[in-house]
Amino acid sequence: MTNKANNPAWSILGAGAIGSLWACYAQNNGQAVELILRDQASLAAYQAHGGISFSSEQQTQLLNISACCPETLAHPIQQLLITTKAQQTIAALQSIKAHIHPKAHLVLLQNGLGITEQVQAHFPQALVLQASTTEGAYRSSRFAVVHAGRGQTLIGAASIEPRTNTSLAQSTAIAESLSFAPLQVAASENMAAxxxxxxxxxxxxxxxxxxxxxxxxxxxxxxxxxxxxxxxxxxxxxxxxxxxxxxxxxxxxxxxxxxxxxxxxxxxxxxxxxxxxxxxxxxxxxxxxxxxxxxxxxxxxxxxxxxxxxxxxxxxxxx
Ligand SMILES: NC(=O)C1=CN([C@@H]2O[C@H](COP(=O)(O)OP(=O)(O)OC[C@H]3O[C@@H](n4cnc5c(N)ncnc54)[C@H](OP(=O)(O)O)[C@@H]3O)[C@@H](O)[C@H]2O)C=CC1
Ligand SMILES: CC(C)(CO)C(=O)C(=O)O
Structure with a gap:
């Protein structure tokens, strides 16, 4: 699914193990996504590689997923899946801030806590959610990802405060749009837990x-x-x-x-x-x-x- 201007439904910031995993399954499910790489040198290296080498269940395919970098990003971002390491998040977001729609959906799929509060402060009108996954993936080389273990992903309000303004309906809709088979994403009623x-x-x-x-x-x-x-x-x-x-x-x-x-x-x-x-x-x-x-x-x-x-x-x- 793409939006009206034919832009990808999801942009993915952080083309590492987890970001590439989501991008590859999206592509295999016929869903347009876009990887946002760090800079022009990374984009050139990605293009020279021809995409992501994706290994799952002993099969490897080269998937030429659409990619860009802050210098070549040419459209507003409505839905962003953030798969950098926790400590890399703010710098990565700063590099594309001008392109992020003020009311964008920002989903942090990463370990650790405390980053979402910082993200919300930078994007006060955005809907910021956090996801937690037990999928396992690793990079065997820079643009080669291996899906090493199947798991589950839960998504919900990005806070350990039991009180939250995020409705379950919102989380459910976003979880569904990130469920690229076989990846299963579900909304959690109790994300704090x-x-x-x-x-x-x-x-x-x-x-x-x-x-x-x-x-x-x-x-x-x-x-x-x-x-x-x-x-x-x-x-x-x-x-x-x-x-x-x-x-x-x-x-x-x-x-x-x-x-x-x-x-x-x-x-x-x-x-x-x-x-x-x-x-x-x-x-x-x-x-x-x-x-x-x-x-x-x-x-x-x-x-x-x-x-x-x-x-x-x-x-x-x-x-
Ligand atoms: N791998 C796994 O199995 C699991 C991971 N997690 C969590 O998921 C999150 C991501 O992990 P993982 O995918 O393994 O990590 P990786 O290090 O493989 O991926 C992080 C990616 O973010 C990119 N990045 C960093 N800074 C920027 C920037 N400024 N602009 C653009 N891209 C940037 C890195 O690019 P570059 O390559 O250029 O440095 C890298 O590709 C972590 O919080 C981790 O704890 C949770 C469960 C399982
Ligand atoms: C659960 C555990 C410890 C599995 O290795 C993990 O989440 C990690 O390595 O970050």
């Missing part, structure tokens, strides 16, 4: 895989890591109670262990970022948690320790 639980699980697994340099499943046989997990979980439960979010994280300790077991062979996204010398999403994960706690007059010593450690390791990586 989804986001808080996801944040808690990321806080309890991601930094620890970096600290102990291990796959998710290896945390389970490491006594020091298990102690850290318990401490992280206890601190999150304490904060959740104070914020009246405790019903969202009932049984958290067991859930964390289950996720580590079910994703045992994964290198967490944070470990992958560190190993590739990239910035991590620690600021939108553990950093967000610690800042929220500070506003409540609470300190979370283990989470703060993990935040500081990841910052230290990232800085060492940069040298």
């Amino acid at each position: 989804v986001l808080w639980r996801k944040l808690a699980i990321n806080c309890a697994i991601n930094p620890l895989t970096v600290l102990h340099r291990c796959r998710n499943g290896e945390l389970l046989s490491n006594p020091a890591a298990l102690t850290h997990i318990s401490q992280v979980v206890d601190e999150i439960l304490q904060l959740s109670k104070q914020l009246h979010l405790d019903q969202y994280v009932e049984g958290l300790q067991q859930q964390v262990l289950d996720v580590a077991r079910n994703t045992a062979n994964n290198r967490s996204s944070m470990l992958q970022d560190i190993e590739s010398g990239r910035e991590t999403e620690i600021d939108a994960i553990t950093g967000y948690l610690c800042r929220l706690a500070a506003k409540q007059g609470l300190t979370l010593p283990t989470n703060q320790f993990l935040y500081d450690e990841i910052q230290r390791i990232t800085a060492l990586n940069r040298r």
Whole structure:
């Protein structure tokens, strides 16, 4: 589906693993989407590659998906799926701000919290939603994406505040328009619970895989890591109670262990970022948690320790 001016229904900002995954399934479903690349050099490299090499269920196809960059964007953006890493979001949006319709639908499909508030401040009239996915994808090279694991995607109001002005009908319509088979996107009636639980699980697994340099499943046989997990979980439960979010994280300790077991062979996204010398999403994960706690007059010593450690390791990586 394209809009009246024949523009794509969705523009996708961040042609990495997740952005390319959505773009490829959209294309395979006959839906016009457009990838927005970082700059002209990236666009030239993409065009030279001939599109995205997309691998799923042992089949690979080269999909020549329409692409542009801030310098070549030639139409107003009505619906934008944002699939950059959390910490890249604001700079990426700034680069195309002039093209974003004031009342655009902006969907952040990324881990971490706290970015949507910043996006809403930049685009006060826009409808800003957050999506959370358990799909798994990775880039085997710059423009080659592998759909590694099937999951589910939930979409809803971009806040952990239970109160929200976003109607379920709006989220449902947007979820449907982003459901490019086999990707399943559904509107959540309680996105606050989804986001808080996801944040808690990321806080309890991601930094620890970096600290102990291990796959998710290896945390389970490491006594020091298990102690850290318990401490992280206890601190999150304490904060959740104070914020009246405790019903969202009932049984958290067991859930964390289950996720580590079910994703045992994964290198967490944070470990992958560190190993590739990239910035991590620690600021939108553990950093967000610690800042929220500070506003409540609470300190979370283990989470703060993990935040500081990841910052230290990232800085060492940069040298
Ligand atoms: N991969 C997965 O399986 C999952 C990922 N997630 C979450 O989804 C989000 C995206 O992850 P993922 O796709 O893996 O990350 P990637 O790093 O693969 O993709 C991010 C993309 O954003 C692009 N980007 C960064 N800055 C800009 C900019 N200024 N302008 C245009 N593009 C820009 C990057 O471009 P460049 O290549 O030029 O740097 C890159 O292509 C993250 O929050 C992640 O935690 C959640 C669940 C699963
Ligand atoms: C759930 C988990 C830990 C799976 O690897 C993840 O979301 C991540 O790596 O960011």
